[in-house]
Amino acid sequence: MKIQTKIAIQFSLIVGSLLAVFSFVIYQLFAEFREQEYYDRLKSKAITTAQLLIKVDEIDRDLLKIIDKNTLTALVDEKVLVFDQQNKLFYSSLDDHVIHYGNDLLNRVRKEKYVETSDDENEVVGLLYELNGQNYVILASAYDKFGHSKMANLRDILYSGLVISILVTVLLGIFFAGNALGPVNQFISQISTITANNLRERLDERHGKDEIGQLAAAFNKMMYRLEQSFELQKSFVSHASHELRTPLAALKSEVEISLDEKLSVAQHRGILENIRKDINRLIALSNSLLQIVRPLKSSINSAVEVRIDDVVFQAQDDLLLSKPEYRISVEYAKEPENEKHITILGDEPLLKTVFTNLISNACKYSANHQALVAIDFNETHTLVSVQDEGIGIPEEDLTAIFEPFYRSKNALTISGFGVGLSVCKRIVELHKGKIHVESQLQHGSKFLVELPHIL
Numbered sequence: 109m110k111i112q113t114k115i116a117i118q119f120s121l122i123v124g125s126l127l128a129v130f131s132f133v134i135y136q137l138f139a140e141f142r143e144q145e146y147y148d149r150l151k152s153k154a155i156t157t158a159q160l161l162i163k164v165d166e167i168d169r170d171l172l173k174i175i176d177k178n179t180l181t182a183l184v185d186e187k188v189l190v191f192d193q194q195n196k197l198f199y200s201s202l203d204d205h206v207i208h209y210g211n212d213l214l215n216r217v218r219k220e221k222y223v224e225t226s227d228d229e230n231e232v233v234g235l236l237y238e239l240n241g242q243n244y245v246i247l248a249s250a251y252d253k254f255g256h257s258k259m260a261n262l263r264d265i266l267y268s269g270l271v272i273s274i275l276v277t278v279l280l281g282i283f284f285a286g287n288a289l290g291p292v293n294q295f296i297s298q299i300s301t302i303t304a305n306n307l308r309e310r311l312d313e314r315h316g317k318d319e320i321g322q323l324a325a326a327f328n329k330m331m332y333r334l335e336q337s338f339e340l341q342k343s344f345v346s347h348a349s350h351e352l353r354t355p356l357a358a359l360k361s362e363v364e365i366s367l368d369e370k371l372s373v374a375q376h377r378g379i380l381e382n383i384r385k386d387i388n389r390l391i392a393l394s395n396s397l398l399q400i401v402r403p404l405k406s407s408i409n410s411a412v413e414v415r416i417d418d419v420v421f422q423a424q425d426d427l428l429l430s431k432p433e434y435r436i437s438v439e440y441a442k443e444p445e446n447e448k449h450i451t452i453l454g455d456e457p458l459l460k461t462v463f464t465n466l467i468s469n470a471c472k473y474s475a476n477h478q479a480l481v482a483i484d485f486n487e488t489h490t491l492v493s494v495q496d497e498g499i500g501i502p503e504e505d506l507t508a509i510f511e512p513f514y515r516s517k518n519a520l521t522i523s524g525f526g527v528g529l530s531v532c533k534r535i536v537e538l539h540k541g542k543i544h545v546e547s548q549l550q551h552g553s554k555f556l557v558e559l560p561h562i563l
């Protein structure tokens with residue numbers, strides 16, 4: 109069911125039930141008021157008749173009947189009956205003397221002195237009237253035609269009022285809910301047109317600070333992040349395929365040459381050497397691609413306490429194993445009295461990737477293949493700097509080198525894919541840390557990693 113219909117129904121149910129209760133209470137109060145008023149009239153009628161009949165001895169009963177019937181205040185189906193001490197009918201305002209009242213009622217009146225009751229549609233009042241030591245029971249009964257017709261009128265008005273009000277409430281409910289949810293429907297149609305090709309689409313935030321405006325703003329922010337990561341992935345795919353194409357094209361032409369032309373064994377050997385180089389390049393590239401994809405997750409899976417110096421030494425060992433020509437020295441800037449100063453919560457293999465990349469770059473981009481790693485800490489962070497005396501980085505590239513596949517012009521003669529630093533940045537940020545670089549062309553570079561320690 110649509111929210112608009114739901115709100116309209118709920119709204120109408122609430123207003124409808126309130127109106128129904130209100131109408132019922134009005135009707136009941138009015139009914140009680142009418143009844144009481146009518147009993148009072150009957151009571152005064154009974155007393156008047158009794159006074160005329162019993163007190164004024166001379167009055168003729170037939171004359172009283174005529175007076176009773178013709179007074180302006182005569183009530184519909186009016187009966188006044190007076191009974192003496194022995195419950196014998198002493199006077200009846202009707203000629204036919206039909207008496208519907210049993211002794212029970214008469215005795216009740218004698219006991220309670222005043223009784224209000226009803227008989228079918230007629231209201232009945234019974235009262236005990238005492239004169240000269242004699243107790244008379246007077247019963248006065250009549251039908252409140254005027255009162256009942258007023259009640260019927262009121263009931264009709266309340267019924268039709270209730271029905272009309274409920275109808276109006278339903279219409280208003282639909283209108284207001286539609287009005288309030290209109291922008292949501294607009295969002296739905298806008299959102300349903302968004303595809304991978306138009307991620308630039310934004311929702312209308314004109315609704316300001318209300319919930320709909322906040323929803324639109326939150327959605328737009330999400331779209332912005334989606335667009336960014338989509339763009340990143342697109343450029344990643346295009347760069348990656350470009351990087352893959354070069355060695356594959358070289359492989360293809362090498363294979364074609366060796367198949368098409370009559371070559372000596374030495375020439376074949378040379379071509380196979382080239383093929384091996386290209387295959388190694390492809391393996392290195394796929395390793396880099398794997399590196400970039402792995403930490404793309406938004407959180408670390410297995411965060412454990414990791415000693416940063418251990419990770420640095422492991423990276424050093426691994427690098428020296430594959431590149432024995434590298435010269436890597438590791439030192440502590442100051443002795444950590446508490447190991448928590450150099451322990452962080454994180455993912456050990458990912459952290460090792462960071463230091464392997466940084467140390468490997470330092471050695472790769474310097475003629476002496478030398479890297480100096482310094483481990484330090486402050487109140488909040490463990491600090492690791494990786495310094496070299498290599499080719500340096502042009503100032504305008506100091507930010508760009510952290511983008512995937514970006515390589516400085518002065519580095520193009522040295523093998524690489526421009527992936528390592530972007531991976532390092534991503535991993536450090538996953539650990540809530542920061543990575544900076546300072547560099548001077550021809551003099552060397554210094555990368556500084558700050559990671560929050562557990563103390």
Ligand code: ADP
Pocket residue numbers: 465469470471473496498499500501509514515516517518519523524525526527528529530553
């Ligand atoms: P790669 O080294 O494979 O090209 P990186 O992402 O590790 O990829 O580095 C990106 C770029 O940053 C390098 O191409 C190079 O231009 C520059 N760079 C990184 N480290 C250094 C360094 N220690 N000295 C000089 N340039 C560096």
